[in-house]
Amino acid sequence: MKLFHGTDNAEIARPTVLTLGVFDGLHLGHQLIVRTVVERARAMKSVPTVITFDPHPRAVLHPESAPPLLQTLDQKIEALGVLGVEQAIVIRFTRAFSQIRAEDFLRDVVEERLHAKEVYLGRGFAFGHDREGNIKLLRKVSKRLRFFADEVPEVRLRGQRISSSRIRQLLSEGRVNLARRMLGRPYGVEGRVIHGDARGHSLGFPTANLRAQNRVIPRAGVYVTATLVEGAWRRSLTNVGTRPTFNDAAEPSVETFVMNWSGDLYGDVVRVRFLHRLRDERKFAGLEDLRKQIERDVRRASDYFERGGVRRTLAMV
Numbered sequence: 213m214k215l216f217h218g219t220d221n222a223e224i225a226r227p228t229v230l231t232l233g234v235f236d237g238l239h240l241g242h243q244l245i246v247r248t249v250v251e252r253a254r255a256m257k258s259v260p261t262v263i264t265f266d267p268h269p270r271a272v273l274h275p276e277s278a279p280p281l282l283q284t285l286d287q288k289i290e291a292l293g294v295l296g297v298e299q300a301i302v303i304r305f306t307r308a309f310s311q312i313r314a315e316d317f318l319r320d321v322v323e324e325r326l327h328a329k330e331v332y333l334g335r336g337f338a339f340g341h342d343r344e345g346n347i348k349l350l351r352k353v354s355k356r357l358r359f360f361a362d363e364v365p366e367v368r369l370r371g372q373r374i375s376s377s378r379i380r381q382l383l384s385e386g387r388v389n390l391a392r393r394m395l396g397r398p399y400g401v402e403g404r405v406i407h408g409d410a411r412g413h414s415l416g417f418p419t420a421n422l423r424a425q426n427r428v429i430p431r432a433g434v435y436v437t438a439t440l441v442e443g444a445w446r447r448s449l450t451n452v453g454t455r456p457t458f459n460d461a462a463e464p465s466v467e468t469f470v471m472n473w474s475g476d477l478y479g480d481v482v483r484v485r486f487l488h489r490l491r492d493e494r495k496f497a498g499l500e501d502l503r504k505q506i507e508r509d510v511r512r513a514s515d516y517f518e519r520g521g522v523r524r525t526l527a528m529v
Contacts, residue, residue: 213293216301219321225261225299226327229253231364232263233337236376237282238291240396241367245334248364250296256329262297263321264288265305272305280427282376287402287426314340315353323357330360369394386431388486398438398485401426401466405477408467415503417510419451419467420477422484429464436488436513439470447471449506449513450484453493471510488516 216224229252235242246262253260266285271278283291289300303309317340322328331350339345347363354361367374374394382391383399392398403422420439432453439448450468468484490512496502 213289213297214299215289216299218303219301219325224301224325225259226325227256227258228261228299228326228328229256229258229330229332230261230263230322230326230328231332231334232339233334234268234376235262235264235288235292236268236279237379237395238288238295239367239374239376239379239394240369241334241374243295243396244367245332245364246292246295246297248332252330252332253298258329259299260297261299261301261326262292263301263303266302267305269305269310272307273310279377279380282379282399282426282428284425311341314338314345314349316340317345318350318353319357323359328359330362332361333363335363335366380428383428383430386433386489388430388435388489392487398487399430400483400485401429402481402483403466404481405479407478408465415499415506417449417469417503417506418474419469420482422466422468422482424466429466430486430489432464432493434490434493434509435486436490436516437468438485438487439468440483441470441473441475441477445485446473447513447517448484449509450486451493455493469506469510471513 214223214225229249231245231249233242233245235246238246246260249262250260252258268278268281285302289302292300318331322331331354333347333350335347337346347361350361372378379391379394379399382388382394388399401422401424403424403426405420406423408419408421430452433451435450435452437448437450438445439450440446448468448470450466452466453464455465466484468482490509496505
């Protein structure tokens with residue numbers, strides 16, 4: 213996939229079928245929009261294109277209420293490529309950019325530079341000065357600029373609208389199973405493995421301590437996870453929290469024990485996907501009590517991986 217920062221690059225491919233939005237998390241609702249763009253681009257012999265913004269507009273306009281993002285920009289771009297997007301244009305969002313009228317953006321960028329044949333918006337999304345670029349304006353302007361415009365319906369699960377904010381709430385509650393259903397895949401974080409205090413090794417369960425790049429981390433607790441090691445997803449057990457037994461963590465940490473594997477991950481960037489929550493994090497009376505609990509956690513994780521359907525889940529991560 214081609215990635216462009218801004219829209220001035222003469223190598224940008226056109227004509228296009230495109231969408232624009234923040235797309236944080238690329239949940240099932242976002243995926244429906246992107247699939248629509250990809251399928252229509254194939255039919256129109258055009259380039260499936262996504263225009264997105266960085267940083268999040270609210271981080272610029274209303275930083276006090278800006279949400280923590282589910283994905284880094286690199287993770288989002290990679291996921292768009294997996295969905296079939298051939299061209300992603302990242303526009304740096306600034307206060308000056310926020311003053312551009314939606315109609316001017318459609319004329320100067322969407323029509324003149326990208327030669328859009330069709331443009332799709334997610335339901336409720338708006339862009340441009342004062343958020344005037346809604347589907348009503350898009351349809352009106354599209355007739356003059358000679359492209360087709362439409363709105364993609366929202367996706368619901370259990371009667372609830374799927375949204376990035378709802379997924380953030382679920383993760384803060386530790387409800388990774390429902391978050392997985394809304395995302396269409398297990399929620400994951402990635403980060404570089406750093407040196408810890410080696411207590412896990414002394415307990416017989418050496419852990420990889422991640423310096424997570426993602427700002428959204430599930431609620432403190434112990435989780436069944438899948439960890440990408442040497443190109444393969446491996447069974448793992450992950451603790452998120454402050455290690456209350458030792459009273460030595462001011463910030464939540466992500467520590468992963470990769471089951472039935474031995475090796476050195478220090479310095480590597482690894483990915484961890486959260487499959488199922490086992491229990492809360494808690495303080496133990498001593499190391500032996502903690503070791504016995506980890507043994508129970510590992511057995512429960514092993515049982516989880518033997519369930520029907522879990523292998524299909526692993527294929528999604």
